[in-house]
Amino acid sequence: MTVNGKTMSSIDPTTAAHSFAVPGLGVNVPLLGVDDNAPAGATNTVVFSFKVPASGIFHWQCFVPCAAGTLYGLGGPMQTLGFMDGQIEVGS
Amino acid sequence: MSATRRLVYTLGAIWLVLAVIGSFVIAILPFPPGAASNVAGSVTDTIRLLTWAAWPVFSLTIIGVIGAVLVRRSDPDAAAAPARELRGNPRLASTWIGVVGAVVLALAIVGTITLGNDDAAQALGLGGRTISGDNGNVIGGALDEGGYLPVQVIAQQWQFTYRYPTLGGFESAHLVLPNNTNVQFHITSLDVTHSFWLIALGVKGDAVPLHDNVFLATTQQLGTYRSVCGELCGLWHGAMDDNSMQVVSAGDFDTWVAQEKVLDAPIMKYLPPYSTTYVPDPAAYGS
């Protein structure tokens, strides 16, 4: 995968703000957090690729407890479809 | 012979035939979960025994109710019972309670012995596979060496991760176990209560945060098996299933371990040291 154009094979997990994971396909991509000192509106771009089979429904989710303010950071948005998790539908 | 007696004998004969046929069928029916591990084996035996004991009692009760209704009081040979007997029979009641109590006691004793045997078998280290840990120590041993392979099952919302502490502490998203090995599962969770259920191996243990739930099993059969999460843990509880859990031969297991270590090399420096429980620290993320 590349982060802001630089190829990386791993990052320090404490710098990952979120992750994009598809457990059924073994995809687990950490998404680097934006530095506190970066200017407003700054982003990090992570590019990665993965293969999907011919058809199927796979759920994706973020595995970083990123919902601040609730138990272990896993409440609220982390438990709500459309925020931080959903389904990938492959095929017709 | 009175009509009542004829009816009782007929029903008794029907019951006997049903009980015998049922017992035979139950004895040869392949009950799940099977024999993929020693625990699965004793679980299967227990279920078979309970079914074998339950079927005659079940059929007898149904036939008893049917028979009670069929033996009508209009039968001329059935004299009306004295008023007192129509309202109860303490001796019959006591006999009934005694018989049911004896059956219950027998079941409880058998169950306890089965449990004890499983635990004892693990303590003795039955199963003969030898596995060498990275530090060169033998960690899986023969009958008298008490060896075992510890495997940590880390549950989180919504995936299981497996960690092998004695093989370098690497993590894997897939569970692979060597055959003929005592496995000591250490089941824990990072967030809420899950349950690790390896169906065919009869392994089931709740994954509770900050607790280490230990379950012992000895693998006995090569194959690919299914694991699911057994405790409702939120939105994707149903998606925590995995059809790729494998029990492989010794050589294949060593190959797989080597592969996983290579795959894990980039992240090994980030993994926390092995511990039986972990406390995630959400505040540390994304800074």
Add this chain to the structure above:
Amino acid sequence: MTTMAVARQPRPLSQVLAQWGIVLGIVGAFIGFVVGAQIGEHLVPADANSTGSNAALIIGYVGSAIGFLAGMGFFNYPIARLMGRPRPTEWDEAFLYGEEGGWKRYFRLNVDHKAVGMQYLVTIIAFLMLGGLGAMFIRAELLQPEPSFASAESYLTVVGLHSVIMIFMASAAIIGPLGNYFVPIMIGSRSMAFPRLEALTFWLLPPAALILLSSIFLGGFPTGWTGYAPLADEAVRGMDGYLVAFTLVGISISLSGLNMIATVLTRRAPGLRMTQIPIFVWSVFVTSVLGLLAPPVLLAVLVMEMLDRIGHATFFVPAGGGTPYLWENLFWVFGHPEVYIFILPAFGVMLEMLPVFARKPLWGYRVAVGGMVGVGVLSWFVWQHHLFVSGIAPSLRPFYMFSTEAISIPTSIVYLVAIGTLWKCRARFTVPMLFIMGFLFNFLIGGFTGVFLSDVPSDFALHASYFVQAHFHYTIMGAEVFGLVGAITFYLPRMTGHVLNERLGKIQFWWMFISFNGTFLSLLALGILGMPRRVVTYDPGLQGLNVSASLFAFALGGSMLFFLFILVKDTIVTPVRARVVNVWDSLGNEWRLPSPIPIHNFTTPPTDWALPYDYDRDDHRTAVPGGGMALPEGVTE
């Protein structure tokens, strides 16, 4: 009567307002919610990331329940007494008992136990249908091994709602309608010991149901009916609806238990000994001891959870010093006696109806009472069987295996008594009798599957699987709901004077029995084959059995709608009134009263009542041609 004369005088404001019962209750609920939400908002404002303050919601819900009860008028009498006002007037008493008749008296605070029984009857049936809708949704979704029309979120929400509504229904299904209606009559009392409290136990249910249903709009709750923390801690705001609704129902069960115990112990007719009360009353009495003592544990654990959610307590969060085991144990200390609260009244009503259709005395009355007491006592010692694989100390497991298996001893006594009553009987296979037979068959399967689960080694394979689902559906639906439908058919002529169509009833029974067994035997097989509970995806190899279960379940839903159809048709659309109230020719003392039953049941308490099972004696009272039965002394027409 003097009520007409009193009505012509100008009435005080309180009496005018009291006529508007449920309307004022709803107004009170809104005001209470707003006030409570404001208090909650200021006490614990919303977190930066959450969609609203949990405290506002919980305190708002509690406020709405209190406001509802205040609007219904439950606080009028206590406040009046505290302020030294005189006791209620004759008008008040007549109004409180709904003596003017008509349908409006069911929509306000009505302390007549018979009216409360009717209110419960309608509400229980509504819960049953509502929960059944949820079941149809679940089975439709499970036709496919992958999520089809339901999202993971909505599926979990419906699973939770189905189970919680059915739990609410089952906790009062027989005690609510039939216990409240018949216990005072069966013991010769003019009323319950605490009539106003009895009305309260009913009126806690509609707010509880509405609060629970409101969670749909707040994201639902992800925990199922067992509410396991710490998942409950991190759930979205819909979880609060579950917590408050279950609290209200727990209070209702507990107060109902208190009332029944007091009534049975203190309000029996003079000379009526405990060994002479009907078996149904005994079952209600034993249930009520469980009902009084178990829900407070639930209330404690629900309040702890509320504190976790709004006060950042960590009762159940290990990182804060708590443990999930606290929730699991406290919940199941309540949860296990709770399921005996479900089944014991069903045993009682089943044994009450059996002698009528066997035309034989109840065999082993005292043994049956002993069995029920045994079940009640043992039910406190078994709760860890829900926790065999949860990580409890292994040395604890054999004791709970033994205690759980031991419960089959007193439970088997119920079968002994049933078979003894049926032995050499001249059975009449009316619709209630068919439901009794269905009960006996279903509960046998339910009980046996329980033994499989109580045995720890087999529990390793069966815990948290569809086997458990089948077990509790066989016991709760197969026994309690079958008993409920049979008992409604049996007691409807007494309660309303209507009779349900016999032929349609028999068709409905067989439809229900066959589809019920088809559904839950399929689930039994699914459990043995390793399908876990509460999942929206499953192993595709199990699709055949799931389709079978779903098709039978749709048929089962149809049979319940058919029952509703028969009920509504024969009571409201084309009412069929019984020519003789005692259509079953029962010796039960409750059938000896005139129709309709006088408001206070008796003018003077009866003194000649005893066990009503003497079907073997030729001199027992028979029906009087033209209607009713020979009136017992003390009853005026």
